[in-house]
Amino acid sequence: MKRILCIVVLVSLSIILASCSHKWSSELKDFDKSLNDVKNKGKNVEEEMDAIHLNRLNDLSETDTTDKNKKEFNDLQNKINSKVIPKMDEYEKAAKHLPAKSSETKALKSSYLDVVEKKKKALYQTKKFVDLYNQSIKANEDILDYTKLFEKNRSQVEDNMKKANNAGETSDVKYFENKLEENNKALKATVDDGFDSSDPQKVKQLIKKDIMPLITKEIRDLNKTEIKSGYVNDARKNAIEMYYSLQNYYETRVETIENSGKIEKIDIESMPKEGKDLERYDKAFNKKYKKIKDR
Numbered sequence: 001m002k003r004i005l006c007i008v009v010l011v012s013l014s015i016i017l018a019s020c021s022h023k024w025s026s027e028l029k030d031f032d033k034s035l036n037d038v039k040n041k042g043k044n045v046e047e048e049m050d051a052i053h054l055n056r057l058n059d060l061s062e063t064d065t066t067d068k069n070k071k072e073f074n075d076l077q078n079k080i081n082s083k084v085i086p087k088m089d090e091y092e093k094a095a096k097h098l099p100a101k102s103s104e105t106k107a108l109k110s111s112y113l114d115v116v117e118k119k120k121k122a123l124y125q126t127k128k129f130v131d132l133y134n135q136s137i138k139a140n141e142d143i144l145d146y147t148k149l150f151e152k153n154r155s156q157v158e159d160n161m162k163k164a165n166n167a168g169e170t171s172d173v174k175y176f177e178n179k180l181e182e183n184n185k186a187l188k189a190t191v192d193d194g195f196d197s198s199d200p201q202k203v204k205q206l207i208k209k210d211i212m213p214l215i216t217k218e219i220r221d222l223n224k225t226e227i228k229s230g231y232v233n234d235a236r237k238n239a240i241e242m243y244y245s246l247q248n249y250y251e252t253r254v255e256t257i258e259n260s261g262k263i264e265k266i267d268i269e270s271m272p273k274e275g276k277d278l279e280r281y282d283k284a285f286n287k288k289y290k291k292i293k294d295r
Helices: 004-052 054-063 069-094 105-165 170-192 200-224 229-264 277-293
Strands: none
Touching: 004 054, 004 069, 004 105, 004 277, 054 069, 054 105, 069 105, 105 170, 105 229, 105 277, 170 200, 170 229, 200 229
């Protein structure tokens, strides 16, 4: 009787194991087919990266900025956003839809999603670098524009003051000249107090805590100043615009300091610039997956 029971148990176990093996084999085949489709979408990402010549980044970033370089950087930014990132989104979406019912396929799916996440994070470092570089180029151009605008307004102040002098409005001219001189002295003293520091963070703090509040105060003061002379009043308006352009100049200087700091934190050598650079993230998963398929 015991022998019969043992035989029944063994047969039952064999049937159960065979059933589980068949079910696992069937599920693995479904997973494998879907995974191949997902990997093809990953290849699409790599192909787009190679198609837009991201490997030019090193050369572009290490040479002086020219009109040609600016155009190439701008083109790269547009192509990353319009071609590469959408392909990465499709790849990630497909990976999230990998079929997984058993604990083993769920574990495989989770592992592969980690691979995709690492690729995405690496790719976004490249995108971040290009975005920041373009922002820096634009900011430096803005600084030049604000400098030109400052000089233009300063020249207009001088012209209007000369007209006022020629018109005999000397008292208003003297009053306004003194006010501008006081403002300029206060600003110069603040700027000289560490603006040439080799530490960009100290310069940034000086701008935000001292220079910007002082310019705001001087603009407010000029707005409240009442002057009868028409020419001197025009000079006052020009001076206000002059200080606004100075305000924009320093705000943009802060932006360039912040962008430079962010760029320095990015490891340019390790960020992916070719499709093959993303393939290294597959190695551990592929090795693990091959063992499962071969057993």
